Amino acid sequence: ETGVTQTPRHLVMGMTNKKSLKCEQHLGHNAMYWYKQSAKKPLELMFVYSLEERVENNSVPSRFSPECPNSSHLFLHLHTLQPEDSALYLCASSPSMGRGTEAFFGQGTRLTVV
């Protein structure tokens, strides 16, 4: 248990649905991240939030919309996804952005788009 909790663990959604992934940490960390993990590909960084401000958006399609209402919570809102968006979505947090600090990962949400 790393202290980072993601819900739901599994999600199946149609291409016209709207859903949200939730990530929560009570470790007092200031930075939170969304990663996408697809089969046979490296983990792809999607978004970075530092002190609730988005500081990185790695050319992610607009059908993915992050939200960081406070330093403990991070959401990923999904709408009109494509089958190729099916993947494991990992949330992570770290005490601060960079500085070689350890990132703590959640268990991920396995997303299937049908």
Next chain:
Amino acid sequence: AQTVTQSQPEMSVQDAETVTLSCTYDTSENNYYLFWYKQPPSRQMILVIRQEAYKQQNATENRFSVNFQKAAKSFSLKISDSQLGDTAMYFCAFMKLPNYGGSQGNLIFGKGTKLSVKP
């Protein structure tokens, strides 16, 4: 741009034996961090070991140690006395040191090596 390469998609080792996982990276940076993360079948990624590029001494953490060759941009992980619980995906990752502007704190991952420890 930084890249991380793990050339071994899968490996296996007998328990109690030693195994080495390879990782190479490409960067023009002089100061950075390198990590090995483990992702067991339960999926939660955890840190195994960390190396600061400015340190010449190889990091060790119990049965885990690294062979850091900065000039060769190589960062291999050695697992001694392998245990069944070491079965997992292992990811090598690179992180730039923070500077004024540019990407900070972003872990760049390799594709991973699936390690199976056999009884």
